[in-house]
Structure formats: C-alpha cells, structure tokens
Amino acid sequence: MRAVICHAWGAVESLKVEEVAAPAPAADEVLIDVRATSVNYADSIMVAGKYQTRPPFPFSPGLETAGVVAACGAQVTRFRPGDRVMATLGWGGLAERAVAKERETFAIPEGMSFEEAGAFPIAYISSHVAIRWQGRLEAGETLLVLGAAGGVGLTAVEIGRAMGARVIAGASTAEKLAAAKAHGADDLVNYATENLTERVMALTGDRGADVCFDPVGGELADAALSALGWGGRMLLVGFVGGVQQIPANRLLVKNRSALGCSLRYYRNQAPDKLRRSVEALVAWYREGRLKPLVSHRLPLERTVEAIKLLTDRKALGKVVVVPGQG
16 A cells, blocks of 8 residues: 655654555554545644654654545454544554544544545544633633634634634634635634734723633743633644743632643543544534535655645645545
C-alpha cells in the first residue's frame, strides 16, 4: 500500500509517499480501507518530534481517518468488514490502510460523506469534551471562540450554539468571520482590527464571557482572559500562536479558571464521557445542527501541502487527504 512516511524528526517537507506493507489488526483493532483522512496541526508537531506521542520510525502521521472496515481482530464485536467507520488514531491515518482500536472507532452516520467523516472525530470530539466536560457550558451562557474559522474553532461555534449558548466568534479576517457566522455565531470580533477585550465587554454589557475556547494561545490569550467575567473558564485547547503565560492573580481576583483540554487522555481516563460526547455529536449531526466544513481535498501525494495550509493558517474548516484521488 502507499503511505506518507516519516523517517526522522524534522519539517513536514521531509515527508514522502512510499510503498510499504499494510498493517495487520491486533485482536482489539479494525483494519480500515482509508477513504479520507483529515490533517491536523498536531501532525506537524509530531513530525517535528515535539508531540506528546513519539512513534517509532518509520511511521505515518495522521490522527483520524474514515473508510470501510477491511478486517477485524478476534476480539472485535461492534464492527464487521464492509462497515463505514471513522476513527481517532495514535498515528497512521495518512495511508491507504490504517488500524484503529475498536473503542476509538465509530459508525459513520447515514448521510455523512467519507470526507466529512474523515474531518469529524478530532475536531468535533475535542471541542465537545472541552466545552461540555471541562468548560461546563450551560444554556444561556456566553461562549467566546478564538480562531473561530479553523478546523477546531468552527466546531466549537456549532457546539456552543447546539448547547444553547450565545456564541461570540473571534477571527482575523472578514472571510473567516463570515464562515463563523454561517455556522451559527451570534456576534463577531475581528481581533486584527478591533480590541478583543473591549469588543467582548461591549457585546456583553461589561459582564464578560462565561467560557473562552482558545486553540490559538500566544499574545491573544491575554486579551481573551481579560474578556472573561466573574467565574469565567478559559479552555486551553492549542498553541498555534505560542504557549501563553497566565498570571495566577488574574485567575484569583475574578474566580476564573484556566483548564487544559486534550482529547487523547479522555480515551483512557474518561472513556464513558468520550462515548457520551460522540453520542451527542452524532445526534446533532443527524438533526442538521452540525455541518462539517471541508475547504480543501488533496491526494496523498500532496499531504505536505495539506498540512502547510493549516500551519500557514490558509484554510477554513478542515483539510482532507483522499488517498484514491489523483
């Protein structure tokens, strides 16, 4: 089979498509004929050797995938060959075949395309576990979403709306804000041209936001923290703009919280909450409340380009690699 292969830590430009042996599923795994795999910012971090997981060489990046079950391990009971599935992975999704743990594999809802399914697991599940379990967002509260047109940010906008919150979407261009508006944002902030804190305070009558979903970090985090009201919860989801430093006194004086949110640990530490998140997301998709945005579809040979669309912040929504596309 063909796969995108990493032989050494470094830049994503070092990745090459090669012919390799297809993986075999372990007893608790399914083998998937890949139809679509979304790239994530974490792929570039993993290739650089700076991710929490450091796979043995050679390996294929790719943290999620969608396709058709080709074979099942001896202990697998929920799936059979021919089933349409999507899955979260430790790595290995950027290939023509991938293996996934049964517990991290989910049936694709009727009406969802493989491209949508390939873009669904990481972004939507990450956003839901952050907002629901860490942020404890309640109906009627205000959710501020930074990077609101990105692959994760856009899902946070939709999830906040589905949970009954008022959603303020922040982004750096009019095009990105238009995408957030189309996916359910109530109010918009262009933080390239407006003062984020002042705009949020004006929109909330000086009360501030209840929850901030932050996949950006960096310098923007300071203004976002100031935009949180009493008891506000800051959800630290990513650091594409750099790792922010949060002074403890600014948490104490307004009873705020800063909460780290990483999907990968829910797999082992809170599998029941993970299952409930997936159930809620699938139900909302079936109701038409979630509409995955896939802005780019590229063949396996253009995986480097796909990843750089994200790292260079040139993509709206998700970027999907389609192995069979040529």
